[in-house]
Amino acid sequence: MKTNFTKEKIVKNFKAKLSKIGEHLLNIMYPKHIKCIFFGEELTEKAYNDTCVDCWKTLPFVERPCLRCGGSVEEVQGNVCLTCHKLNHNFVSARAVFDYTDMIVGLVHKFKYNNKSFLFEPMSNFMTEKLSTWGIEPDIITFVPLHKNKQKSRSFNQAELLAKSIAEKFDIKCIGLCEKIVDNYSQASLNFKDRQENVKDAYKFINRHKQEVKNKIILLIDDIMTTGATADEISKVLLNAGAKEIYVLNFAHRSLFEETKK
Ligand SMILES: [Zn+2]
Ligand SMILES: [Zn+2]
Numbered sequence: 001m002k003t004n005f006t007k008e009k010i011v012k013n014f015k016a017k018l019s020k021i022g023e024h025l026l027n028i029m030y031p032k033h034i035k036c037i038f039f040g041e042e043l044t045e046k047a048y049n050d051t052c053v054d055c056w057k058t059l060p061f062v063e064r065p066c067l068r069c070g071g072s073v074e075e076v077q078g079n080v081c082l083t084c085h086k087l088n089h090n091f092v093s094a095r096a097v098f099d100y101t102d103m104i105v106g107l108v109h110k111f112k113y114n115n116k117s118f119l120f121e122p123m124s125n126f127m128t129e130k131l132s133t134w135g136i137e138p139d140i141i142t143f144v145p146l147h148k149n150k151q152k153s154r155s156f157n158q159a160e161l162l163a164k165s166i167a168e169k170f171d172i173k174c175i176g177l178c179e180k181i182v183d184n185y186s187q188a189s190l191n192f193k194d195r196q197e198n199v200k201d202a203y204k205f206i207n208r209h210k211q212e213v214k215n216k217i218i219l220l221i222d223d224i225m226t227t228g229a230t231a232d233e234i235s236k237v238l239l240n241a242g243a244k245e246i247y248v249l250n251f252a253h254r255s256l257f258e259e260t261k262k
Contacts, residue, residue, distance in 0.1 A: 037122050050122040060099040069228050070094040071253040089228055090235035091246040095134055097126045100254035112158050123251055124165035136247050138219035140175055141167040147180040163221035178203045178237055192256055195229040203234050205241040214242040225250040
């Protein structure tokens with residue numbers, strides 16, 4: 001009985017490995033780096049990070065970040081956005097590379113839902129550049145986990161791919177420190193208050209990493225931050241586990257206020 005179980009497990013593992021290798025081969029075989037990652041234009045030698053010259057000119061970089069959440073703030077607002085004036089975050093500070101404009105939405109959707117996982121490379125390059133000018137020195141990099149059901153249906157965790165790639169470039173340990181224990185609604189469809197409720201107690205620290213996080217500075221990676229509810233919840237979990245400080249780096253920051261204004 002026991003032997004059968006083990007055999008089954010080996011076959012299962014092997015199948016999983018094969019499909020991973022297959023996925024990797026597909027990514028290599030298809031000419032993924034020839035076109036611009038945003039709108040598919042041909043790239044000239046002036047292109048940088050798989051982005052054509054025209055797209056580069058219109059990239060919505062966050063120029064003036066809120067010093068707490070990392071979203072764009074107007075100069076008249078000072079250094080902290082309206083939301084962060086009212087809200088206390090569990091992380092010290094967050095940054096994002098881009099504002100969440102249509103151009104960025106398109107790219108993130110291709111990455112997450114159209115199975116173009118190879119986009120993690122240019123996306124993480126943007127994030128690596130941001131981190132290199134931020135002035136923080138994390139001991140550990142971690143990522144927002146997906147619930148196992150969601151990870152199964154998507155076959156990869158976008159935040160994990162980004163985190164591993166960034167960690168590799170900085171030679172920092174990347175560890176999955178938390179698991180998502182509640183398979184809740186997607187945050188995308190919810191308003192501010194519901195987002196906080198939705199993620200409450202949804203994440204759990206993986207106890208075998210307890211010694212590793214003690215007094216450590218941890219950088220949490222995600223693709224998009226909106227209200228910061230997810231980052232706050234995970235930061236709480238990490239601080240309770242003994243971490244010293246949490247910082248958050250996102251590919252893009254999406255302002256809920258901007259959306260309600262539209
Ligand atoms: Zn382009
Ligand atoms: Zn803010």
